Amino acid sequence: MNRQPHALSREAIVADAIEQVVRELRLIDVADYIAFIRLEHFACLSDLVESASELFFMPGTLRLGHGGEAYVDWSGAPRIVLDLELRLPGVTVYFQLTMTEHEASVVMNYVSFQTPQDDPDVNTALLSRVLDEARIRRTEKIG
Known part of the structure; x- marks a missing residue:
């Protein structure tokens, strides 16, 4: 597959946006991932992804795609x-999250824009904006 020049910047945007979710996913024992994947218990994987993302994104924003x-x-x-999907207003991102012992990375498979613009930079800016809007803002009051 030929990678587009703007793919790296979009991967960085997605990786940055899901960083906290990845931290939550890494709290799960790797043996559980192996068991769920090998036994094809993808509903369990889906629940893990949903639970990890609910603190940071609106419900249904980040979910398991075709498995892992x-x-x-x-x-x-x-x-x-893990095959993951980001479902955002006007944009759907299909990507893979790879987690190893010391790092995690994102590889974008496809981005679907509901009304794509001719300029890829405009589309990338839209992706960044809708991802930011989908995040749950936490404010704590002191005292």
């Missing part, structure tokens, strides 16, 4: 790959 993969062998650390 667990890469496990005797010689290295496990690698978990």
Whole structure:
């Protein structure tokens, strides 16, 4: 697949937006991911993603896509790959989140704009704006 020049900036926007969700997902034992994926209990994976994202995004914004993969062998650390979808007003993002022992990364598969513009920078700005609007703002009052 040929990567578009604007794909990297969009991946960075998505990675930044879901950073806190990824922290929550990393609290789950890797053995649970491996079991759910190998046994094809994708509803359980879906519940994990939904629970991790509900503190940071409006309901239904981030959800499991077609499932995931667990890469496990005797010689290295496990690698978990989850197919995820961001459903935003006017934009849907299909991407993969890869989590390893020390890092996480995002690879964008496809971005669908309801009314795409000719300028990719305008579309990228829209993605950034609607992602920001979908975040739940937490304000704490002291005293």
